[in-house]
Amino acid sequence: MAQLSLRGIKKRFRNVEVLHGIDLDIGDREFVVFVGPSGCGKSTLLRLIAGLDPISDGEFQLNGRTMNAVPPSRRGIAMVFQSYALYPHMDVYENMAFGARLMGLDKAEVEARIAEAARMLRLEPLLKRKPRELSGGQRQRVAIGRALVRKPQVLLLDEPLSNLDAALRSDVRLEIAKLHRDIGGTTIYVTHDQVEAMTLADRIVVMNLGRIEQVGSPRDLYQTPANTFVATFIGSPR
Ligand code: ADP
Ligand code: MG
Secondary structure: OOOOOEEEEEEEEOOEEEEEEEEEOOOOOOOOEEEEEOOOOHHHHHHHHHHHOOOOOEEEEEEEOHHHHHHOOHOEEEEOOOOOOOOOOOHHHHHHHHHHHHHHHHHHHHHHHHHHHHHHHHHHHHOOOOOHHHHHHHHHHHHHHHHHHHOOOEEEEEOOOOOOOOHHHHHHHHHHHHHHHHOOEEEEEEOHHHHHHHHHHOOEEEEEEOOEEEEOOOOOOOOOOOHHHHHHHHOOOO
């Protein structure tokens, strides 16, 4: 089970506030997409949820437990970054094993988990390759596989398709939708692309300038946007 609750979340860098009080509840097994223009605070919010940056104000709970002071490795949350962030000197297997070993899993368990993730993501033939020997789509699948090996309750994906060309983008998008159903966890997906949001989300969170403008199903947002910002953002062509 993974229910998230964000209450009055603020983030300041030095003295500049970039998130102004985010309130949001996310249900177990939900696929929630954060959308909004570049710079509105999507990645920052994801990093706070993952525990990669401290929350300045407010509270984040996972399954009723305060997470504010819990280190990233103990949250049951894994994040896939926009830029893959694979280790160039390690092969695919080692890249996938690294985080799992940090969690203290034994060798056999790590091996079993990598085998399972590799099967789900069709990475079996690539396990001995280095990142430079992979295409963009393959690298992104490794980055996702590395997160899955940790068996997170919550999977965070920050613009996972942004480095892929158009053809691959729809492939990987379908894979992500399928993974979400297969692993039965909660997924939070960040994009600035309305089309991705509309096709993937159970609910969409529209952000602008460090605030939430509206939360709703794709249909709600399309049919009854709360304001002109949402209407323009959701309705505008790509
Ligand atoms: P998005 O992911 O929606 O494009 P970000 O969360 O990356 O937006 O950024 C939100 C705001 O916070 C931006 O104004 C950005 O410049 C600022 N910001 C992000 N990270 C840092 C940081 N480490 N130090 C200072 N400012 C930052
Ligand atoms: Mg971002």
